[in-house]
Amino acid sequence: MKKIFGGTETKVVQYVESVFQPEDACLKETRERAELKGLPIIQVGKMDGLHLETLTRAIGAKKAVEIGTLGGYSGICITRGLGPEGKLYTFEVDQTHADTARESFKKAGILDQIEIHIGPALDQLHKINKNAPFDLVFIDADKVNYPQYLKWAADHLKIGGVVLADNTLAWGMIADSSFGSIEDERAVKALREFNLVAAQGGRFRSTLLPTGEGLTLAIKIR
Ligand code: SAH
Ligand code: DHB
Ligand code: MG
DSSP states (O other): OOOOSSSSOHHHHHHHHHHHOOOOHHHHHHHHHHHHTTOOSOSOOHHHHHHHHHHHHHTTOSEEEEEOOTTSHHHHHHHHHHOTTOEEEEEESOHHHHHHHHHHHHHTTOGGGEEEEESOHHHHGGGGGGGOOEEEEEEOSOGGGHHHHHHHHHHHEEEEEEEEEETTTGGGTTTOSSOSSHHHHHHHHHHHHHHHHHHHSSSEEEEEEOOSSOEEEEEEOO
16 A cells, blocks of 8 residues: 555645645655655655644644654654644664664754654653643554554553544555465454454544544543
């Protein structure tokens, strides 16, 4: 499944990107830097980056958490949405990814607004519990742990705070009944559990935005 907005119509994508201009020179450089350093090319799509910025801005978030930093592309989008008074706590297991992100945050002029925590997120998240409650949690790391990240978010968001989670259509596999590998099966089952708890677990009012990748949006209600 390609990282595109609203379908597979190239003309439509070109139209949307030419009008809304999701990627400025700084984000383009961030994307290219990650590619040069050999990072996987799995950052959010251009329009999804703009969704992150505008949704962050819409909810007036000032304190956000990101799980899965990669090269900093989505982190820059979220931090722009937070505005100059905002703070982003971002979590990344891979040292090279984190170093690359730090360079891009510095180039973007927002390094002082961002704390990068390195290590498996489930071992690291407790370090920011003291800064709760948060306004926004963006989940975009290892899919098998999405349910646990959601549990952490439910306990550390303010009421009215928002979870955004990428890839919640599992590259089109979310409704499949057989899988090409055990890894795919584990990821899909975890993403299904994540969506089910977000939708029916009682603590969130939720929807799944049909972006290229599927972006679950869950608002904490209790
Ligand atoms: N949000 C990024 C893309 C993240 S890709 C963007 O759009 O720019 C997923 C990232 O999660 C990768 O960098 C990967 O190294 C990281 N990751 C995988 N498992 C992790 C874990 N257990 N804890 C923290 N980060 C993890
Ligand atoms: C892939 C894409 C993602 O957005 C992600 O978070 C992890 C993996 C992928 O295409 O493999
Ligand atoms: Mg993703």
